[in-house]
Amino acid sequence: YIGVISPSSNEVGPFKSIEESMIAHLTPHNKRPEVYAVHSLVGTVGGALGAICCGTFLSFIKSRNFVEDDLQAYKLVFLIYAFIAFLKVIVMLLLSEKTELNGHLHEELSSTEAIINDELAPLIEETEHSNENKNALSKEAKSVLYKLLLVFMIDSLGMGFMTDGWMVYYYSNVFSMSSFALGAVFFTTQFVMASSTLPSSAITKRFGPVKSILMVQIPSAVFEIFIPFCESHLSLSLLFLNLFFATMAMDVTPRQILLTNIIRPSDLTRVMGIVNIGKTFSRCIGPIFTGILASNGLLWSCFIISGFAVILADLILAFFFLKIDSKLLRQLS
Secondary structure, three states: OOOEEOOOOOEEOHHHHHHHHHHHHHOOHHHHHHHHHHHHHHHHHHHHHHHHHHHHHHHHHHHOOOOOOHHHHHHHHHHHHHHHHHHHHHHHHOOOHHHHOOHHHHHHHHOHHHHHOHHHOOOOOOOOOOOOOOOOOOHHHHHHHHHHHHHHHHHHHHHHHOOHHHHHHHHHHHOOOOHHHHHHHHHHHHHHHHHHHHHHHHHHHHHOHHHHHHHHHHHHHHHHHHHHHHOOOHHHHHHHHHHHHHHHHOOHHHHHHHHHHHOOHHHHHHHHHHHHHHHHHHHHHHHHHHHHHHHOOOOHHHHHHHHHHHHHHHHHHHHHHHHHHHHHHHHHO
């Protein structure tokens, strides 16, 4: 299958886990921040172009009366989306077999320093378990997995209360914005996100992944909480919206570094897959309550709930992983 649409309007499934794991396997520890930053930049720029193109396309076909109602217009957008997904499949089939190389194994075999210096090894060491099922996660990986699931599921639960789709609905109703204006607004937010991904790699290398996540996510959550208090001032609301997206995107690189550097290579894809499934499941819960709150005129409260949930997740993250941030930072130097 090609994929499904998640509550966050993104594709989910094995793709994200496999992509991030492939990058980790093919990239040395000290180069990952830049590689993940560029990876995130390209994806965000694509999202920005998609937002402005979608808004312009909807405005054009409705102004020319090519469709009878909004439902028909949205159906055309989904057809275009499916066609682009088909093109992605073709591109994936053209990938070189070199993408399957195990970069960690290559490092261990080709570098004497990687053998004698444990700073180039993951925090959870590869150990022999002759009696264990080769497909089972190690005890160390399970311990870290439970902590990661708690942190990222709470974070995703909060983000699920106010997804991009609900943000579009909020601005459409509160400020009566047109399809073109909404496309322009969210093109701008995506462009701002893209611009902030590259500095995130420098922040990660300077402060470490855990501190970097805390430094950008807590302000991001505060900016999100401020948005509903600006319902009478569109410009101020958009300012906080763009600040929210700018700081939110800056946690992508440190989060990926944290995940890929604390799990041993043989467990990485499975752990990342389980974490992403947990995040998606958790994010599915929020929209249920968002719909109820929106039907009662309380959609604004979802910004506040989302922001406080993210702050809670950050505090738990600090409790579990802040003590290992210094070693993670040494791996990146």
